[in-house]
Amino acid sequence: MSSVVETVTELVTPILEKQNFELVEVEFVKEGRDWFLRVFIDKEGGIDILDCALVSEQLDEKLDAIDPDPIPQAYFLEVSSPGAERPLKKESDYEKAVGEYIHVSLYQTIDGEKQFEGILKTVDKDQLTLTVKIKTRVKEYTFERKNIAKARLAIQF
Missing domain, CATH: 3.30.300.70 (RimP-like superfamily, N-terminal)
Incomplete structure (x- = not known):
C-alpha cells in the first residue's frame, strides 16, 4: 500500500x-x-x-x-495533529528534539532491552545519544541510527 x-x-x-x-x-x-x-x-x-x-x-x-x-x-x-508523542521521522524532527524526552524502539537489544526512554542529548546522521535514568542512576546510551525501529517524543512521568 x-x-x-x-x-x-x-x-x-x-x-x-x-x-x-x-x-x-x-x-x-x-x-x-x-x-x-x-x-x-x-x-x-x-x-x-x-x-x-x-x-x-x-x-x-x-x-x-x-x-x-x-x-x-x-x-x-x-x-x-501528531499529538504529544509525535513520531521522529525526518532529520529535522530529531534536531528539534535535542534536549527533549523521547522513546526509542530498537531492532536489536542492548543490555537486554529493545526500548529506551530518556533525554536526547546529541544526534547526527549515524547515531544518537540518550541520557536514561534507571532507578537512581543515570546512564548514557549511544544508538546507531540504523538500529532504531521507531522514535517519538514521550511524556515523562
Missing part, C-alpha cells in the same frame, strides 16, 4: 505548503475490517481542529477528482 501513501503525500504537500503546515506522516492501515488513511500535520504553535478540517476537505476533493480511483477500497480519512 506504499503507492497509496506516495499518492496522498504528493496530493497533500501543495495543500500544506500553501498553509505553511508540515507533513509529519501519512499512513494507510487496515484495522479490523476497516481501512484508515491518516494524515498527520503540524505547524508552529500547533494544529487545531479548523486546520485539520481545511486540509481534510481539500485533500478529499483532490482524491475524489482522480480517475481511476487511487484507493479502490472504502476507507476513513483522518487528518490530525
